[in-house]
Amino acid sequence: xxxxxxxxxxxxxxxxxxxxxxxxxxxxxxxxxxxxxxxxxxxxxxxxxxxxxxxxxxxxxxxxxxxxxxxxxxxxxxxxxxxxxxxxxxxxxxxxxxxxxxxxxxxxxxxxxxxxxxxxxxxxxxxxxxxxxxxxxxxxxxxxxxxxxxxxxxxxxxxxxxxxxxxxxxxxxxxxxxxxxxxxxxxxxxxxxxxxxxxxxxxxxxxxxxxxxxxxxxxxxxxxxxxxxxxxxxxxxxxxxxxxxxxxxxxxxxxxxxxxxxxxxxxxxxxxxxxxxxxxxxxxxxxxxxxxxxxxxxxxxxxxxxxxxxxxxxxxxxxxxxxxxxxxxxxxxxxxxxxxxxxxxxxxxxxxxxxxxxxxxxxxxxxxxxxxxxxxxxxxxxxxxxxxxx
Amino acid sequence: xxxxxxxxxxxxxxxxxxxxxxxxxxxxxxxxxxxxxxxxxxxxxxxxxxxxxxxxxxxxxxxxxxxxxxxxxxxxxxxxxxxxxxxxxxxxxxxxxxxxxxxxxxxxxxxxxxxxxxxxxxxxxxxxxxxxxxxxxxxxxxxxxxxxxxxxxxxxxxxxxxxxxxxxxxxxxxxxxxxxxxxxxxxxxxxxxxxxxxxxxxxxxxxxxxxxxxxxxxxxxxxxxxxxxxxxxxxxxxxxxxxxxxxxxxxxxxxxxxxxxxxxxxxxxxxxxxxxxx
Numbered sequence: 001x002x003x004x005x006x007x008x009x010x011x012x013x014x015x016x017x018x019x020x021x022x023x024x025x026x027x028x029x030x031x032x033x034x035x036x037x038x039x040x041x042x043x044x045x046x047x048x049x050x051x052x053x054x055x056x057x058x059x060x061x062x063x064x065x066x067x068x069x070x071x072x073x074x075x076x077x078x079x080x081x082x083x084x085x086x087x088x089x090x091x092x093x094x095x096x097x098x099x100x101x102x103x104x105x106x107x108x109x110x111x112x113x114x115x116x117x118x119x120x121x122x123x124x125x126x127x128x129x130x131x132x133x134x135x136x137x138x139x140x141x142x143x144x145x146x147x148x149x150x151x152x153x154x155x156x157x158x159x160x161x162x163x164x165x166x167x168x169x170x171x172x173x174x175x176x177x178x179x180x181x182x183x184x185x186x187x188x189x190x191x192x193x194x195x196x197x198x199x200x201x202x203x204x205x206x207x208x209x210x211x212x213x214x215x216x217x218x219x220x221x222x223x224x225x226x227x228x229x230x231x232x233x234x235x236x237x238x239x240x241x242x243x244x245x246x247x248x249x250x251x252x253x254x255x256x257x258x259x260x261x262x263x264x265x266x267x268x269x270x271x272x273x274x275x276x277x278x279x280x281x282x283x284x285x286x287x288x289x290x291x292x293x294x295x296x297x298x299x300x301x302x303x304x305x306x307x308x309x310x311x312x313x314x315x316x317x318x319x320x321x322x323x324x325x326x327x328x329x330x331x332x333x334x335x336x337x338x339x340x341x342x343x344x345x346x347x348x349x350x351x352x353x354x355x356x357x358x359x360x361x362x363x364x365x366x367x368x369x370x371x372x373x374x375x376x377x378x379x380x381x382x383x384x385x386x387x388x389x390x
Numbered sequence: 391x392x393x394x395x396x397x398x399x400x401x402x403x404x405x406x407x408x409x410x411x412x413x414x415x416x417x418x419x420x421x422x423x424x425x426x427x428x429x430x431x432x433x434x435x436x437x438x439x440x441x442x443x444x445x446x447x448x449x450x451x452x453x454x455x456x457x458x459x460x461x462x463x464x465x466x467x468x469x470x471x472x473x474x475x476x477x478x479x480x481x482x483x484x485x486x487x488x489x490x491x492x493x494x495x496x497x498x499x500x501x502x503x504x505x506x507x508x509x510x511x512x513x514x515x516x517x518x519x520x521x522x523x524x525x526x527x528x529x530x531x532x533x534x535x536x537x538x539x540x541x542x543x544x545x546x547x548x549x550x551x552x553x554x555x556x557x558x559x560x561x562x563x564x565x566x567x568x569x570x571x572x573x574x575x576x577x578x579x580x581x582x583x584x585x586x587x588x589x590x591x592x593x594x595x596x597x598x599x600x601x602x603x604x605x606x607x608x609x610x611x612x613x614x615x616x617x618x619x620x621x622x623x624x625x626x627x628x629x630x631x632x633x634x635x636x637x638x639x640x641x642x643x644x645x646x647x648x649x650x651x652x653x654x655x656x657x658x659x660x661x662x663x664x665x666x667x668x
Contacts, residue, residue: 060562081568093559097581106577107567158567 009071010084010161010194011036012057017066019052019218026052028218029066034211036071036161039188039195041205041226044215045241050198054164057196058087070162081107086160090167092151094139100126101135104153125153145176152187163188165197169204181208202242206230214238235372236286245288246338247370248272252279259364260285261309266332268312271364279375286370293366294340296328298350299357310367312338312360316352328352330360419639426632434629445633458618458634464529465615466641469598471530472537476545476594477587484549485579488558501546504539509603512539517607527610536608537601541594548593552586585653592649596642 012034019027027049034040042050055061057068059080067074075083094103101122102109108118126132129149139147148168155163168184169177185208188195199205205212206226213223214237221241222234233239236247248270250262260274262285272287279285299313314330321327326347330338340360352358429440449458483501487494504512513536520527527533560582564574580587602616609617615638622631 058566060566080566085566087563087566089559089563091557091559093557093563095560095563095578095582097584106564106569109577110564110568110570110573154567 009036011069011071012040012162012194012196013067013069013072014053014057015067015069017053017056017063017068019049019056019061020064026218027056027063030219032213032220032223034194034196036194037192038210039185039197039208040211040213041209042196042198042213042215043200043202043205043241045200047217048215049218050200050213050215051166054087054166054196054198057083057162058085058164059083060087081158084161085164086155086158086162087164088148088151088155088166088168091171092139092147094147094150094154096139099136099138100131100142100150103139103150104157106154107158121157122153125157126150129153144172145180148172148180152184156191160193162194162196165195167198167200169199169201177204184208206242214241216241231290232368233288233370235370236288237372239288239370244292245290246294247336248287248289248367249336250285252281252283252285254281255279262287264312266312266314268332269308270310270312270367272367272369273364274369274375277369277375278377280377283376284373285375286372287367288370289362289367291327291339292325292341292343293362294342295346295361296340296342296352296358297361298352299359301357310362310364314338314358314360316354316356316358319352319354328358330358419635422632422635423639425629426636428629428632432629434627434631445629446637448628448630449633449637457613458615461613461615461618462638462641464612465599468529468534468537468614469595471534472541472598473591473594475534475538476541477591479542480545480549480590480594481580481583481587483546484553487546487550488553498546502543505543507539509540509601510606512536513604513607527608529605529609529612529614531610533605533609533614536604537598540601540604541597544593544597545590548586548590552583552589556583584656588649588653588656592646595645595649599642599645600638 012032014030014032017027017030018025030049030053032053042053044050052061056063057070059075059078063076068076070083070085080087095106098106101119104125105113105118105122108121113121123132123135126135129152131146131149131153134142134146134150139150142150148171151168165184169180172180181204184195184197197205197208206229209226211223212226212229214221214229216237222229222238224234229238229242230244233242233245236249239245239247248262248264250264250268250270253261253263253269255261255274255278258273258275259271260279261269262272263269270287272285274285312330312332314332316328317331318329319326320329321344322341323344325341325343328340328342328347330340332338338360424438425434425436426445427441427443428438428445429442430444432439487498516532516536517527520532525531556579560578561574564578565571569577600616601614602620605614606617606620613621619631619634619638622634
């Protein structure tokens, strides 16, 4: 058996992998490289294929085509234990008939280690997760958070180079979930091994990961640092799914100095930076604006507010106090949700009511272009675009 | 308007039905148990003519009522064999059916079909076939086979229910931690399934212990206990019959208590293992 230590290279490469279950394709020609010693979150709604990828890395599923490499070497056909991976299962799968100590020592027992040796090693790991007092308990006698730490200790006893975590926090209540995700990150830093963590919770992924991989329907929508995923989502899907952004859409009216003026469906007009592109007049364009970069003003009854670029008018649809900010959702009479996160100071200086008419304003420099389909470009040079702008 | 604790009329309807159910189930049995203590000069019906253990002692003296003791031993032995064979095959088949294989549905229905076959004809068919082949029918060969046509499908159905609640990630976790397939089954699968497996054994035992239809024509010359009792109902005209009923019921209860007790012990031992402090 290949002894795997935490010093071994834990780079995980998924190379052109497709996985079909009968008629359905769970993963479609997907490639992804997770650097050694990094924390990667696979994020997406249920059925997007994220768990399937994790299970293929672990060896519990075989890819229909493509390759899985760990530390540069293909692991296809290798037994699970020889891959240097360990898996933490959703709801942990702790053996209900074995004590905490025997659960943690299980892998060593399978290798034929003596009772004394394996119990000593297991106690050492239990001490690390502060559960040495519970060694003789059964899993059912522990709280959810304690069970999670037992599962972690049990997985780590094989000294894996890659730890695979399938929705590790979903069985915990909100309070523990927030605490344990910080704990997972700390453990990963301490061990310096690769963590691959599957979740459907956006904030969880952003909170723990170096790299967030946003998935939909068996492919990757965006793989980037947690900060980039949040600040500059690649397309409308990622922007909507991560939820920190509003998606603006409309048709191009004109383009000038790398900024396109776009007319939205509800009469709003806004600027979207397009860099060196010159989108065709009348073609659709998408942009995103961060929810916390929007100012909300009341419209006094009977007055007509000045419209203007980078504003949207609407009625307050819902209000949610989030403590440090208030989430204000506007009803814009189209289907797109438009949300402004107003800081608590600003909100409570002039509180809003549901049903009130308001105008939302933002600065053009906070808007980012989204990549949703090819952008139809004008064949003419920049000067022509300027000419049509007048 | 009703108060919060007012019960709907359906509650009373079902309560009445359940009362009747209990009366029909246990009433006649209690009559038999009471009559089994009939005095030595009493008859098959009420009133009791004194109270005695006379008819229980009569059970042991073979001459009067046929081979009760012998048939009892045969029945217990047969039930034990049936329980063991049912457990082994039902567990293996249940595990096998988790994997989808070609013809799985067909094999399943083929196995289950034997539950709806008229039992008497299954026994008759087995007896005829053996006669044609020139082989003798015995309780431990043809009788055993006939009973298995009844207990195996039951055992399989129970295993399906047991495995339906079994989380496969236990097995994947075992493999992930380096267990071989055999280690996985021995260390994880079977221990977790143990209470369900005891249930299968219990079913196999009790179904065999009071089986008549399939066994009647396939058991050969030596009777099992239910067959012996059946014969007695036509021959014996004394409360010995009731004494037999009382004793066999006690045996059934002992089997059930043993099974439930062993499940409880398994669980208590697990719990006790957990309560131990360092």
